[in-house]
Amino acid sequence: MAEATDPVTQTALLTTADGRPLKTALAEAQAKARRRAFLLVVPLILFVIMTFLIPIGYMLKRSFEHDGFASSAPAMVAWFAANPDFDPTNPPEEAYAALVSDLARMQVEKTTGMAGTRINYSVPGTISLFKGGARAAKNLTPPFKEALLAVDAEWGRPALWRGMQSASHVYTAEFYLVASDRKLTDDGWARGGDKERIYLYLFFKTFLISGIITFLCLLLAFPVAHLLATLPMAKSSLLMIFVLLPFWTSLLVRTTSWIALLQEQGVANDLLVALGLITEEGRLTMMYNMTGTIVAMTHVLLPFMILPLYSVMKVIPPSYARAARSLGATSWTTFRRVYLPQTLPGIAAGSLLVFILAVGYYITPALVGGADGQLISNLISFHMSKSNWSLAAAIAAMLLASILLLYWLYDRLVGIDRLKFG
Amino acid sequence: MAAETRNDAFVAFERVQKSYDGVTLVVKDLNLSIGKGEFLTMLGPSGSGKTTCLMMLAGFETATNGEIRLDGQPINQVPPHKRGIGMVFQNYALFPHMTVGENLAFPLEVRGMGKSDRDDKVKRALDMVQMFSFINRRPAQLSGGQQQRIALARALVFDPKLVLMDEPLGALDKQLREHMQFEIKHLHERLGITVVYVTHDQGEALTMSDRVAVFNDGRIQQLATPSDLYERPENSFVAQFIGENNKLPGTIEELSGDKALVRLQTGELIDATPVNVKQKGAATLVSIRPERVEFKPEMMPPGAHMIDAEVLEIIYMGDILRAVLRVAGSDEFVMKMRNTLGQTKLVPGQKIKVGWHPQDARALDP
């Protein structure tokens, strides 16, 4: 009886017809199938690694790594390493000596721009300072402190020395500080002035607008998806074509048609004036502001809400609603207690999808956003075009982190396995 | 059960018609009264209108014409949630996002019942179907049979006077289905509720019902007790739909009261009971149950006609033997014999004579 209840001993003793242990045979048989299955997904894995993981990893690396100064100013790097606690308000002569020798070397190696650009990220105005310094460096004689300050008094700014110290490390959190509205001042990193703070505000605004867009999409998509799921096949297919139509039109075309429709001399305003609802002078401003951004983006993102909702609603049998009604629930109670909870996976998936897409959108807000419809992605795009990739990467990484946070929250609250994208 | 004579009908359909497209009627002039405490089954092939009738009763479809009354009150204009009718669906329709307990509490909650009363009733309803230990499970964690019981308990938990069941056992395997048939039947008897049951399974209908309404083509073809339905079908549709039947076409040779002599197309004369044939010379379809066919002359009443038959095939089915015969030009005539110790062995090719009691041969519309 003891052997019979011990499955391990039992199976270990079993062999196949030709005498091999059963376990080995099974493992071999399955290994082959597994290998084949794996080979099938290898192209996908490679594709994902090359087009997704590597670029994102590269971006993340970029956000805290920059060797523009560290690689072109070896003497300064050495000096900063030896004197981590120097007084930036009054750096000693050796520091200036190292700086001048590095400037001379930059002039020869043509790395002035690289080094200056790196420092300019945290201390604006330094690229031309470095160029001037590098041009003069080979003619300077000790004492270097006086000599360099004579070239440009800016060289004595404590903020500049702090910036160079920070840039002497290849790895830095500086870009994240800038992306959180910190400024390098003569006394170190501090919160930027009222007129300069923009990133955190835009992060907040981006999330707020994305939230509003998500909510509007949900409000509009819910009845449409319900109709799609309940109409007879022929009609629902037609409706589905209308839903998908935006996917077949270029994003730019759609955005510009919203401009034509909503601008002050646009169709919507003309109509309202013609109907006498507003006067010629009282034309509404619906474009080039936050309203325009919200309207256009809600339209652009609507299908991403409809499709997951539809796929969830389609498989909810009508008998649930009937059951609830027969059990005594009013139609509102039926909707609230029985139908709505069952569409939650679709609502969650659609909202997540729309929200994440909205957070990263920049073409539409750039075209219709005007002054107050700008989102954080517009600044990422700006810094990309202005060659400050590290700052762009840092903002993007913060955006990524907040979306991952959202995912995590979602997983905690709803459970990621309940998502249904369609 | 003499429901036909009851005039204090609990549920009544009066001249009810239903059309979806305004062109064809799916329910044509339905008149039906169901007594209090009765178990009535609507039986019929798909598209016969039985489910539509049930949906009209539940309030999910509106009658195009006619009146439906529940306990004396017209309910055409009453929304489903105010009808107080319990319903069991084919796919159970248990709310997947609620536990078993929450599912059962739902109808009580929407009626504004307090928590302790609710818990009480839920417990009693679950005990009734022996499922109390599953109260915290979700429907997805239950087997089909268990879900069926919960659906049943949920339809009963708020003490409805009437319970509708729409093919509730259709998704279960045979054994479980038979078991559940008894369980539902016993619940019905114990609680004394009125049940309207829809199925396309005639076995289920015969086993469970007090009366069965056979639907076809939007009409009730016959409304009768299971035994009447089986033994005394009133038209050839019912005869063919319920159980197995041999059909012999012919014409009425003689007609006198409850006796008729039918000449088959091949010339033989047989005895039959006239059901819905009116006159001599009319075409008819004689229907005979296979288990009522005899081939031993000593089993036949004196003077009964017997006709020639040839054994084509013997099928061994365990409890019975099934003989396929050639009778009156038909190769599909079936005779069932009990598989007893002394049963005469027939072999294919053997020539025999077969006959039946005249009351077992029913001369119906062609």
Next chain:
Amino acid sequence: MKKLLALSTALTVVGFAARAEVVVMSWGGAYGEAQTEAHVKPWSAASGIAATMVDSDNPAPAVKAMVEAGNVTVDVASLEYADAIRLCDEGMLEPIDVASLPAGADGTPAADDFLAGAVTECGVSTDIWSNVFAFDSSKITGTVPTTAADFFDLEKFPGKRGLKKGAKAVLEFALMADGVPAAEVYNVLNTPEGVDRAFAKLDTIKSDVVWWEAGAQAPQLLADGEVTMTTAYNGRIFAAAINEGKPFQIVWDGQVYENEMYAIPKGAPNKDAALEFIKYATSTEGLRAQAQHISYGPARKSALKEELIFKDGKTVMAPHLPTAPENMGNALETSSDFWVDHDAELNERFQAWLAQ
């Protein structure tokens, strides 16, 4: 993985090298077309080397990305002046020796023929374009705006204003409208008070501004009647006025102009042919040819000696060019040094100001 990447890169490079085709990257639209017609096609015909034009929203980030990835597929890029300086500083462009450029048609050596600043370490000017402002002469009749200050005068000229959404050229324009002489603009802007002053000037019209971002938006806003005046790239307004017959009129007072540069990305596959292309395109004839397609001024003195006629055969180009003496009365050349230093800083400030 590295090997695979290297291999694919190598294959692409081989593919391009085998075609031995000079690829020019520019801004597309009317501008790209002008360069295609004036430079790419005729050079290809004359040299026998195949050449194509590819479009980009902004070639500078594309060049940077290619050079960083070590997979340069472009031989010549058309860059904004400040970008040409910055990329050159970062070592991403090939140096171009001014002495190697051809002399002017009148024999003046290149170094003297080009306008000041038109040839830098890594780039050669293909034209001078300008930020100006324009109005619809069919809408504003009677007194018409003539000065930068008029752009900010909502009482004299009520209506919405179109402005480029960005700090560059807008802050300079605001200061000039506020009465700062062109020569003083960057000195003022280099101080915190000067920046405040520029934004204060912009504050006076902020609620009446429609911001545009793409060059084509500005004439569109004017055509739609969304704004009564807008800043714009002068070539866009010229194209709308001459090609489409729109009644748009440019006000040159307070214009901010700069050179557009041809440059060769570091590691370009056909470096030598690219240099030949640039020599051809920036010769007196090359610059004149481009100016016959779009109203951006040639950067060589020799190119302006003879009268320029637009491709329609009748429009005299001179008065439409930013470099025309009558347009240069109150004009400012963009300071690349200033913007290389302050672009990020002032744009953050600008965005923050917009959001307030």
